[in-house]
Amino acid sequence: MQHIAKKNYRSKGFTLIELIMAIAMSVIVMLGVGIALVDSHRGWQRTYDRSYCDVMTDGYVARRMFDATVREASSEVCLLDVAGRWIEVYLYANDSSTEVDRYARFYYQPAGENEAKGYLNLQYGNWNPDSPYPRDVVGTQRVCSNVSFCVFRKAGYSVSMILTLDNGSQNVVVTSSSVMHSQ
Amino acid sequence: MRKIRLARSKNSGAAIILALLAVVMLFIMGQGLLSLGLNRRIFATQNSSEVVARCAADAGLTKAVLEMNEKLINKPWSDSSLPQATNQALPGCNATFSFQVTGNSSIGYTVNSTGNSNRAQRSVTATLRLKGLFDYAIFAAEKLTMENNNTTTGYNSETGETDLKIQIGTASTEPDSIIIGPGSTIDGNVVVGAGGDPATVIYNEGTIVGLTYAATEEHEFPTITVPTLPGMGPLDVPGTTVLYPTDSGTYDTITSNGGILEIDGGDVVLHVTGDINMDSGSEIQIKPGSSLTIYADGDIAFVNGAGINNQTGICKNLKLYATSAPGDEKQSFEIKNNSEAFGAVYAPNTDIILKNNASLYGSVICNSLSVKNNGIFSYDMALRDVTANDDNVQFLIKRWHENE
Numbered sequence: 001m002q003h004i005a006k007k008n009y010r011s012k013g014f015t016l017i018e019l020i021m022a023i024a025m026s027v028i029v030m031l032g033v034g035i036a037l038v039d040s041h042r043g044w045q046r047t048y049d050r051s052y053c054d055v056m057t058d059g060y061v062a063r064r065m066f067d068a069t070v071r072e073a074s075s076e077v078c079l080l081d082v083a084g085r086w087i088e089v090y091l092y093a094n095d096s097s098t099e100v101d102r103y104a105r106f107y108y109q110p111a112g113e114n115e116a117k118g119y120l121n122l123q124y125g126n127w128n129p130d131s132p133y134p135r136d137v138v139g140t141q142r143v144c145s146n147v148s149f150c151v152f153r154k155a156g157y158s159v160s161m162i163l164t165l166d167n168g169s170q171n172v173v174v175t176s177s178s179v180m181h182s183q
Numbered sequence: 184m185r186k187i188r189l190a191r192s193k194n195s196g197a198a199i200i201l202a203l204l205a206v207v208m209l210f211i212m213g214q215g216l217l218s219l220g221l222n223r224r225i226f227a228t229q230n231s232s233e234v235v236a237r238c239a240a241d242a243g244l245t246k247a248v249l250e251m252n253e254k255l256i257n258k259p260w261s262d263s264s265l266p267q268a269t270n271q272a273l274p275g276c277n278a279t280f281s282f283q284v285t286g287n288s289s290i291g292y293t294v295n296s297t298g299n300s301n302r303a304q305r306s307v308t309a310t311l312r313l314k315g316l317f318d319y320a321i322f323a324a325e326k327l328t329m330e331n332n333n334t335t336t337g338y339n340s341e342t343g344e345t346d347l348k349i350q351i352g353t354a355s356t357e358p359d360s361i362i363i364g365p366g367s368t369i370d371g372n373v374v375v376g377a378g379g380d381p382a383t384v385i386y387n388e389g390t391i392v393g394l395t396y397a398a399t400e401e402h403e404f405p406t407i408t409v410p411t412l413p414g415m416g417p418l419d420v421p422g423t424t425v426l427y428p429t430d431s432g433t434y435d436t437i438t439s440n441g442g443i444l445e446i447d448g449g450d451v452v453l454h455v456t457g458d459i460n461m462d463s464g465s466e467i468q469i470k471p472g473s474s475l476t477i478y479a480d481g482d483i484a485f486v487n488g489a490g491i492n493n494q495t496g497i498c499k500n501l502k503l504y505a506t507s508a509p510g511d512e513k514q515s516f517e518i519k520n521n522s523e524a525f526g527a528v529y530a531p532n533t534d535i536i537l538k539n540n541a542s543l544y545g546s547v548i549c550n551s552l553s554v555k556n557n558g559i560f561s562y563d564m565a566l567r568d569v570t571a572n573d574d575n576v577q578f579l580i581k582r583w584h585e586n587e
Contacts, residue, residue, distance in 0.1 A: 022201055025201060025205070026204070029204075029208050033208060033212055036215075040215070040216070071583075072582075072583060072585075075399045077396060078399060079394065092581070095293070095310050095582060097582070129372070129394075130347060154399075156399055157399055157400065180399070181309075181580065181583035182580065182581065182582050182583045183314075183580055
C-alpha cells in the first residue's frame with residue numbers, strides 16, 4: 001500500500017522545482033524573443049525613417065536626375081569648375097541633332113543669410129556654339145535643399161557627384177557616378 | 184524495484200515538452216528573422232540584375248559598333264547584312280544581349296541593344312556617325328604656335344556657310360603647349376590633353392572665342408592604312424607631266440626641278456615610299472574635277488618657289504598623309520606657299536611651319552605646327568563629311584540613350 005500511495009503522489013504532476021525551472025526557461029526564451037522583436041521593430045522603424053525622410057528622398061531624386069542627365073551627355077566636352085562646385089555637360093536634343101544642342105549645368109548654391117544649408121540646382125537650355133551667346137537658358141530647377149556639402153569630379157568618361165544632405169536630424173551622403181555615353 | 188523505475192520514466196517527459204517548446208520558439212524566431220531579410224534580398228537581387236542587364240545592353244552596343252567597323256574594312260561598303268545578334272551570352276555572368284543595326288548610308292545607322300539578366304531587361308539605342316581623320320581644324324601632338332595677327336576660323340565649302348566655330352587642340356599637357364600671340368584669334372574651342380589644365384597649357388595673348396577645356400581621354404592618332412597599289416618606280420617631272428587615275432600607284436620618289444605635274448581626269452592616288460623633292464618653281468597642279476591623295480613614307484620638300492596648286496579650291500581634293508606613326512623617326516614636311524592653299528594634311532609625326540602671310544584652307548593634324556605672322560587658317564567643315572567607302576574612317580556612337 002505504501003508503494004501504491006507513493007506511486008499515485010508522483011504521477012499527479014510536476015514538482016515545484018520543475019515548474020520553477022520551466023517558468024524560468026520560458027521567461028528567458030520569451031525575453032529573448034521579445035528583445036529580438038523589439039530590436040527588429042526598432043531597426044525597421046529606423047530603416048523606414050531613413051528610407052522615407054526628406055533628405056533621403058531628395059538624395060534619391062538628385063542621384064537619379066544626375067545619372068539620367070550625365071549618361072546621355074557627350075563625352076567630347078565637359079566643363080568642370082576648378083573647385084568642383086559645378087559641372088556642365090552637353091547633350092543631343094534628339095536623333096536628328098547633328099551636333100550637341102543642349103546643355104545642363106549642375107551647381108551648388110551656398111546657403112543664404114538666414115538659411116542653414118545650401119541647394120543643388122540644375123540649369124538647362126539650348127546650346128549654340130556659333131552664337132555670340134551660346135547658352136540660351138530655358139530654365140533652372142532646384143534639385144534638392146538641405147545640402148551641406150557638394151562636389152563634382154571627372155575622370156575620363158566618368159563624372160561623379162558627392163552630395164551630403166543634412167536636415168538636422170538625418171544626415172545622408174549621396175554618391176553618384178555615371179559614364180557619358182554619347183560622342 | 185520495477186515500480187520505482189516506472190516512476191522515473193514518467194518524470195523525464197517534462198524535459199521533452201520543454202525542449203519541443205524551445206525548438207518551436209526558436210523556429211518561429213528564425214522564421215521571423217528570415218522573413219525580415221527576404222524582402223531586402225529580393226530588392227538587392229533585382230537591383231543587381233538590372234545593373235547586369237544594363238551592362239549587357241552596353242556590351243551588345245559595343246559589339247555592334249565593333250562589327251560595323253570590321254565591316255568597313257571590306258570595300259565597297261554595302262548596307263546589306265548589317266550586324267545583328269540574338270541572345271548572345273555575356274562571359275562571366277548569366278546575362279545575354281541581343282542587338283540589331285538598322286538604317287543605311289543616306290539616313291545613318293541606329294543600333295538597338297537589349298540586355299537580359301534573370302528577369303531584368305534593359306534596352307539602349309544609339310545613333311552612329313562616321314569619323315574621319317579631320318575632325319579638328321588643327322591638332323598637334325605636341326606644340327601649336329600661332330604668332331602675331333593670325334586668324335583661325337571655319338567655313339563649309341559644300342553648304343556655303345561661313346564664320347563657323349572650329350576646334351583646335353593639342354594632345355600635350357605641358358605648360359605653354361599652345362601659344363596664341365597678340366592679335367591672333369581662334370574662332371572656336373581650344374582643347375588640351377586629357378588631365379591638362381587649360382590655364383597653364385594655353386598661353387594666350389590673343390582671343391579665344393569659344394571654350395577651353397581638357398579632353399576626356401588621350402587622343403589617339405590612327406595608323407594610316409595605305410591602299411594596295413601597283414609599283415611604278417621613280418617619277419621624275421622634267422617638263423609638264425600629266426597623271427590620270429590610271430597612273431595611280433606606288434612610286435619610289437617624285438622629283439622635279441621646274442616641272443609641272445598635272446593631276447587630271449579624276450581621283451589619283453600616289454604612294455611614295457621615298458622622298459618628294461620639288462624645286463625651282465615646280466608645281467603640282469590639281470585640275471578641276473580631279474583629286475590627289477598622297478601617302479608619303481619619306482620627307483616632302485617644296486623649295487625655291489615650288490608648291491601645290493589645288494585649282495579645284497576644294498580641300499577634300501588634296502589629302503596628304505604621312506605614314507609614320509608617333510614614336511617613329513620624324514618625317515619632314517617643308518611646304519611654303521605664298522598665296523592660298525587648299526588641302527588636308529595628316530602627319531602626326533611631322534613638324535610643320537606655315538610662313539608669313541599664308542592662307543591655308545583645310546585641316547592640319549601634325550606633331551607641331553608653327554603659324555607665322557598674319558596668316559589665315561580656315562577649316563573646311565566639309566572634311567568631316569566622310570562616307571563608308573573612304574579610307575581611315577570609323578564608326579562612333581553619336582547619341583546614346585536608354586529606353587524606359
